[in-house]
Amino acid sequence: MRFKYFFIQIPFFFCLFLNAQTVDKEVLLEVGGDPVYVSEFMNVYNKNLDLVQDESQKDVDAYLELFTNYKLKLKEAKTLGLDKKPSYNRELLTYRKQLAKNFMTDNTVTEALVEEAYYRISNDVKAQHILVLLSEDAAAADTLAAFNKITKLRETTLIEGFGNVMTQKADGKTIIAEQLGWFNGFKMVYAFENAAFNTAVGETSQPFRTRFGYHIVNVQDKRESRGERTVAHIMVVDKEDDATAENPETRIQDIYKKINQGEDFEALAKQFSDDKSSASKGGVMPPFSGGQLSAAKFEDVAFSLEHVGAVSKPFKTQYGWHIVKLYNKKPVADFKDIKTELVQKVQRDERSKRIDDALYSKLKKMYNLNNEEPNLDYFVSVLKADYYKRKWKLPSNFEADKILFTIGETNYTYKDFGNYLVKTQRNLRDSVPFNHIVSEKYTEFFNKSLVEYHEAHLEEVNSEFANVINEYRDGLLLFDLMENTIWNASKTDSLDIQEFYNSNKKEYILPERIDAVVASSTKQKTLKKVSKLLEENMSLDRIKNLVNSNDSVEVIFTSGIMDAEHQVLPKGFKFKKGISKIFKHHDAFEVVQVKDILPETEKTLEEAKGAVISDYQNEKEAKWVKSLADKYKVVVNKDILKKVKSEIEKQ
Missing domain, CATH: 3.10.50.40 (Chitinase A; domain 3)
Structure with a gap:
């Protein structure tokens, strides 16, 4: 997606544009017949006041000019139908889905999980474990057998020692034993991480289950993480x-x-x-x-x-x-410095199930829904054995139109759930009862429907979300317009760029430079000797052999083409052929041999291409915006503007 670059490339901060939510405000100006309200302008001005670095942008007239140019561009984008492009709507939809995730979590639960995660990345655990393998959809009898086996293995470790049981009982097929070494938060599945961090050093956890089977973990040691170095x-x-x-x-x-x-x-x-x-x-x-x-x-x-x-x-x-x-x-970065990163990790991790459960509870309360499961006997009755093989279909006489549940003003029918049963079929053991399958699928379907309904109506219940979406919608339009009209100029306007360069060559200059050798030493006496040897045109290798030894480096040379900003040259160094006087720089003594002075020269187009294209685009944009002002009449309400200035002066 391009949106992550959008906020960098747009040349002015109106990408943070905040649409007015009401239409009963005074009109500050019209752009091509479209009203722009005072509330809209003031929201933008106040929101971005702390962001501007150029004092001129705090001037209301200058700010209004920039704002008007922004509105002209948006008007042009909509006139060109850029808001109707499938690519635009796909990107907007993708962004909306990503943004919605941030507005659809239980912050209390997330905060607790983030704090827990921070503690766990701040500490390491050294552990070993024994695993009895078990598939996720194992039959009840197999599950019980695996649990009994891991329980017995734990009892044996308490008598014979964990290491001995690992060696004697692991077969690499049904029983796996591993030395895990050191690990910290997010390195293991969440259930395993919980067991390891909640078990004391030298102790063995109670049996617990992950998607791999039943485990016991023995904690050998704990320590603080390696942390951070400067x-x-x-x-x-x-x-x-x-x-x-x-x-x-x-x-x-x-x-x-x-x-x-x-x-x-x-x-x-x-x-x-x-x-x-x-x-x-x-x-x-x-x-x-x-x-x-x-x-x-x-x-x-x-x-x-x-x-x-x-x-x-x-x-x-x-x-x-x-x-x-x-x-x-x-030991570890400060919590506040990595909190955002931890939130993202928590939301992607198995921990997210706790966040999801909290969200379901919150939404049920919001939409006045109870936790009672409806009678699902009808769905149990229509399932057949081919469901275990992913071949089941809705029967021809399926009662499709009956209402199963209602969220808000939306009814969810038997057909909706029936289609979900069809869509989510997977290979199952035929020992899993139909009533268990239907109950589990109903919970999934209900929670999924609840979240989708809330997400679809998020603008209606969350004004902050609505504002951010509006910001992005307009910003994305502006990005597409600028990309097609201005930024791609280097691909299509090569002749114009060449002409622009020819007319402005004097603006692109290579500064005066020197071809030089700089000798550096902490000893002024040593440099006096080096200076004389340089005057005699002795080679650098011979000078090094005379001044340095295997055990002591008295001087280091830096040679090449240098401009006045080169790190080895002091500020204000005068370019003059020959050997300089000895001067102090960076807590050392230096002497410079200037072999040649390269005069200031004009850069070729290739050398200056980046700056030329940037300047060309800026000039092209200025002309283009002027043409937009001619195309779409801009009318400013002077009396209202005067009121706006008065209000701003009071702030």
């Missing part, structure tokens, strides 16, 4: 496209020696780390937990550091060479 790192990558670049392993080893010599980790990261996202911060990365990074080896090294301030040896991942320093250890 680290800094220095990364050196292999610059395959730069023949002059130093071997990355050699470079990382040199940096490591400088750390061991007592030089500052953060300063070295600022000078030499190839991870641009963290280098300027001294290599510090955002906190992460186990499994969050895509480099498992990096995580293992980070979690192996025991003490804050500890530094790893150089190691290699798929991204390059690293040195890691531990900054902070946290």
Whole structure:
């Protein structure tokens, strides 16, 4: 679906548009004959006031202009019939279904389950278990036999020890025994997780059932989870496209020696780390937990550091060479930081059954329905043996029109339930009685019908849901319109883009740059020596051999094409050929050999393509919006606007 990108790509925050729910308000303006009410404008203005960063957008006149442009675009989208497109309606329906899930849960039950889940991801359990296999639709006799077997096995473990019973009794066919190791929340089916977390260390649980059969679990140990780490790192990558670049392993080893010599980790990261996202911060990365990074080896090294301030040896991942320093250890992210994620997990997990049951109870109360099951003898009487083989059909004389139950103003007939019985047939053991089948299917059908009815009428009973749907409906229209009219320009307007670039070349400039070598050391005396050697045009390898040794790295060189913003250059560095004076930068001394100065030049279209297309689209959109204003007459009620301004000034 595209909707997850929509909120990023729409150029203005009117995607949060809130439709007025009443029509008896004063009209602020008309767009193509359509009224726009003061309440609508004020809702948008007040709702988004804290979001704007440009002070001009708080100006009512400027804001009204943007709002009017937004309404013009929506008018055009509906004129073009974009709201009638099947793809639009499919996407809107999909979004509606997804959104409805958030409005159809019992928050009290969800909160309790989320808090429980947080505790369980914060702690690990080490366990072993024995399982007596049993199918979900097993006959009553087989179920009882399996329960008796697991009960006897538990009694034996209390006498002979759990490990001995695992070894002696498991056959790999009907009885399974496993060492599970460490796990925490969401790693096992919910019933198993409950048993493990509710059993004390050294104890064995009572028998419990999952979809796999009957289990007993023995808890061997419990501990806090590994939690979260904050680290800094220095990364050196292999610059395959730069023949002059130093071997990355050699470079990382040199940096490591400088750390061991007592030089500052953060300063070295600022000078030499190839991870641009963290280098300027001294290599510090955002906190992460186990499994969050895509480099498992990096995580293992980070979690192996025991003490804050500890530094790893150089190691290699798929991204390059690293040195890691531990900054902070946290047991688990704060609850408030991961609550949303936990809610989503709970709603997808087996825990959701508890949420569903709470929803059914809530909706029954809302629609004044009782829990009494109607007489289902008729359905039991029409089922035949072919139902067990998924071949049953409604009989020709089926009493289709009789009412089975009513929700709101909707009647659900015998035919509705009969069709559900047909649709949900599955292979069953012929020992399952028809009355059990019908009762179970009725409960499923009733709950399903109840939820579907409520979802279909959600706008009527929940104004917040109605508002959000309206926001998305208009936002989706605007997205389609902008995509077809403006954003796809790069695919169809290549000649116009070329012409736009030709007319605006001076706006797309490569800044002045230098071809340079930068020598860095914590010792000013060392750099004086390096500066003289550079003046003599001695090669970098020879200088390294003279200044550095196997045990000590006194200087590190950075070479290549650099602009004024390069991390190794101090702010305000003057571009001048030759050897610079020695200066201090990032807690170290540096000297720069400028080999050549590359003048400011115009970028080619290929080099500036992203910026050119963006600027071209902005210009095209401005012209297009102006044409819409000519197409759809905009009439602003000046007296009402004056009142609006007065009200806003009072806020």
